[in-house]
Amino acid sequence: MRVLIVSANQEHRPDPVVPLGSLYVAGAARAAGHTVAFHDCCFDGPGFVEPLEATLARVKPEVIGLSMRNVDDVAWPRAHGWLGYYTEVMAVLRRAGVPIVLGGAGFTLFPDPWLDALGATCGVAGEGERAFVGILEAIGRGEPVPRITSVPPGRGDLGGEPALDLVDLARYFHLGGAANVQTRRGCSFTCTYCTYPELEGRRARLRDPAVVVEGMERLHRERGIDHFFLVDNVFNTPRRHAMAICTELIRRELPVRWTAFVSPKGLRPDLLRLMAKAGCDSVELGTDAATPATLAALGKPFGVDAIRAASDGCRAAGIRFSHALILGGPDETPDTLDETFRVIESTDPTAVVAMLGVRLYHSTPLGRRALAEGWVDKIGLEPIFYISPEVRETLEPWARNIMQTNRRWYFPGLVGERTERFLRAVRRQGIKGPLWTLLGPPR
Ligand code: B12
Ligand code: SF4
Numbered sequence: 001m002r003v004l005i006v007s008a009n010q011e012h013r014p015d016p017v018v019p020l021g022s023l024y025v026a027g028a029a030r031a032a033g034h035t036v037a038f039h040d041c042c043f044d045g046p047g048f049v050e051p052l053e054a055t056l057a058r059v060k061p062e063v064i065g066l067s068m069r070n071v072d073d074v075a076w077p078r079a080h081g082w083l084g085y086y087t088e089v090m091a092v093l094r095r096a097g098v099p100i101v102l103g104g105a106g107f108t109l110f111p112d113p114w115l116d117a118l119g120a121t122c123g124v125a126g127e128g129e130r131a132f133v134g135i136l137e138a139i140g141r142g143e144p145v146p147r148i149t150s151v152p153p154g155r156g157d158l159g160g161e162p163a164l165d166l167v168d169l170a171r172y173f174h175l176g177g178a179a180n181v182q183t184r185r186g187c188s189f190t191c192t193y194c195t196y197p198e199l200e201g202r203r204a205r206l207r208d209p210a211v212v213v214e215g216m217e218r219l220h221r222e223r224g225i226d227h228f229f230l231v232d233n234v235f236n237t238p239r240r241h242a243m244a245i246c247t248e249l250i251r252r253e254l255p256v257r258w259t260a261f262v263s264p265k266g267l268r269p270d271l272l273r274l275m276a277k278a279g280c281d282s283v284e285l286g287t288d289a290a291t292p293a294t295l296a297a298l299g300k301p302f303g304v305d306a307i308r309a310a311s312d313g314c315r316a317a318g319i320r321f322s323h324a325l326i327l328g329g330p331d332e333t334p335d336t337l338d339e340t341f342r343v344i345e346s347t348d349p350t351a352v353v354a355m356l357g358v359r360l361y362h363s364t365p366l367g368r369r370a371l372a373e374g375w376v377d378k379i380g381l382e383p384i385f386y387i388s389p390e391v392r393e394t395l396e397p398w399a400r401n402i403m404q405t406n407r408r409w410y411f412p413g414l415v416g417e418r419t420e421r422f423l424r425a426v427r428r429q430g431i432k433g434p435l436w437t438l439l440g441p442p443r
Contacts, residue, residue, distance in 0.1 A: 001140050003029050004061035006039045006052070007167075008082075008089050009069040013412065013420070014435055015176040015427070016042050018169065020231060021104060021128070022067035023162035028129035029065075030163055034136060037061070038166035041089070043175075049092055056096050063099050063139055065132060066090070066120065068106040072383040075413035076357040077396060079383045082106070083117060090118045099145075101135055103128040105199055109361055111148045113381050124149045126199075127156025127185075154186055154201020161215070169223060177432045178229040178259065179219055183212045183245050187233045189263070191288070192299040192366040193329065193358045196233045206241045213248040220256055227432035228258040234286065235260035236267050243271065246278035257281045259434050261324075264310035265302040272317035280319055282437055284353070285310055287323040289336075290343040297330035298358075299365070304343055311347035322436045323347070325354040328395045330366070332388040337398055351408045351436035356395055357385030408440035 005026045007019035019040060030036045039055040041048045066089065072081040093100055102123035107114050111125040122145050124131040131149045138145045164179075173179055184207060185200040219225040236242050249256075259282045260275075267285075275283075287307050289295045295303060307323075314321040323344055327337060344352055360367040362379045366386065370376050376384055387395060402409050423435045431438070 001034045001136055002060060002062045003034045003036045003065065003136060004039060004055065004059045004063075005029070005036065005065040005067060006041065006089070006093065007067045007069075008041050008086060009067070010041055010045065010048070010085065011070050011073065012175075013073065014423075015178075016172055017176055017229075018164075018167060018172045018180045019067060019069065020162055020180045020182065021069065022065070023164055023166060024160060025065060025067070025103065025128040025132050026166055027163040028133055028157070028160045029136060031160060032133040032136070036163065036166070038163065040167050043171065048089070052089070052092050056093070061096060061098055063101065063136055064093050064096060065101045065103060065128075066093060068102060068104040068114065071106040071109060071381060072359070073412070074355060074359040074383065076355070076359075076383075076385045076387075078413045079385070081382050083381045086114075086118060090120065094119075099139055101132065103132065108199055109195055109363070110381055111150075115147060117381065121145070122147050122149065124151065126151030126153065129160055130157040152201075153198055154203050154205065156185070158185060158205050158207060164219070169219075169225070173223075173225055173227075174430075175427060177427060177434070178227045179225045180231050181212060181216055181228045181258075182231050183207050183209070183235070184232050184241060188237070189234070189265075189301050190299050190365070191301075192297070193326065193360075193364050195361050195364060198363045200233060204238050204241070206238070209241070209244040209248040212245060213252055213254065216249070216256060217252055217254055220254060226256045228256060229434075230258055230260040233261060234263045235283075236262045236271060237265075239266065239268075239271060243274060246274045246280075249278035250274075254279065257433060259283065261286055262310070263302070264306040267306075267310040267313060269313040269316060272313045272319060276317040276319050282320040282322075282350070282433055283314060284434070285314075285321055285323050287344070288326045289329070290323075290325075290340040291336045293331045294329060294336050294340065298326065307343065308347055311349060315348070320350040320437050322351040322353050322434070323349050325352060326358055327354050327399070328356050328387045328391050329358045330386070330388060332395075333390045334394060334398075337391060337395070341402065349408065349440075351410060351439040353410050353412065353436055354399065356399055356411060356413050357387045360384050360386055410436060410439055
């Protein structure tokens, strides 16, 4: 069957990111014997219609898969949603007159609302590799397909390879500063606002370290990629897997740098040293909050001591680190905001990336509580944020004040066009790795 997969994502903040998920799905469809073409809208901007029409005319697909990574930018108060844009993409795709299958993380979080809004044939909620191939087979046999194929979290197929040859990886590397790699899926923690367990399941599922590192080595050898972003939700759990990945990188003496998300929980100095030896030069700590009250309200599995220890461990290992924070959530008060600032500053991070308010999803404990207790009437495609009543009026001015006086504090919801232009210009100079490494004072 002739299949076209369209990656709609056009978000360039903080960087354009390789559409890894849809490439896994494309790889699975190709491995199942289908002829797969890929159309990437990422760099087409508002003029995306013409190139998309040209691809439809050239490929003449029998089935289209539309990948929807982002619903919005989760960046209050700016908070930009993508519903209008996806509607325009669908209007073009519909003209092909063939079945359209929706998928991706953004779709998985709101399958019914998306299908209602966009009127596609059907969608896959969850990991798409096996489910998409199943849908192609059913369509090929002329059988009806369910409106939503739900893949239970954690039950996807981790065996395949992403079809990286179908995208312009060099352009992503140049403008985004990294290529993506996934070494595992799943998270067993229970942070109250987080969608990751719904997207990836609660049990860690591991890729073979030798296969992961071999893929990195190939990209380095054949395409000169020397910086990777590990998209694993928490790289340092399970610890033995993280160590196995590092050991394999060291064994192959791969001269690459990489960045990963890590949790302060159990981030021990020996692992950090091994990560540094294996090429890790920066980590994003999923700190979220830094007072006992707000850490508890977000369900974080660690305390302030762990935040300090993790920060010290990064510094000792020579790894630059940022704290990712979510400010203004449950139990936030003016005092906890100030305390968070003090604690975070005392760890002397390279940078702080702080979201304001908590984007609500109906599948998370916090979203369910918000609906049950009447904090909000509805959670849907237009981003809606929980902000603690005690800081509702003061959160934004508090953050603006910090932004003006502290270079290393970065608020995606507030950042101005000037800073963004600067960061884009820096990227074009060939700087690799996450841009937050450039925010703080020179070291
Ligand atoms: C790593 C990551 C990042 C990294 C990316 C680094 C990089 N170089 O790639 C960074 C930190 C930069 C980042 C930034 C952002 N991110 Co992010 N990110 C993630 C994360 C943890 C993993 C994404 C990933 O690569 N997954 C691996 C692939 C294999 O999985 P997948 O894409 O989901 O694909 C599978 C399925 O979705 C499905 N599928 C995908 N496409 C298709 C197509 C079809 C047809 C079918 C059937 C199925 C299908 O099958 C795939 C394989 O199983 C997810 C959360 C998560 N756990 O998924 C959030 C997530 C995708 N990000 C999110 C957001 C919002 C953002 C930002 C907008 C935040 C911000 N303001 O900075 C930016 C946008 C960046 C951009 N340019 O798009 C949201 C999107 C939901 C939403 N509210 O919109 C998520 C879901 C997190 C969340 N809040 O719940 N992100
Ligand atoms: S915030 Fe991080 S540690 Fe917590 S559930 Fe989500 S992915 Fe897991």
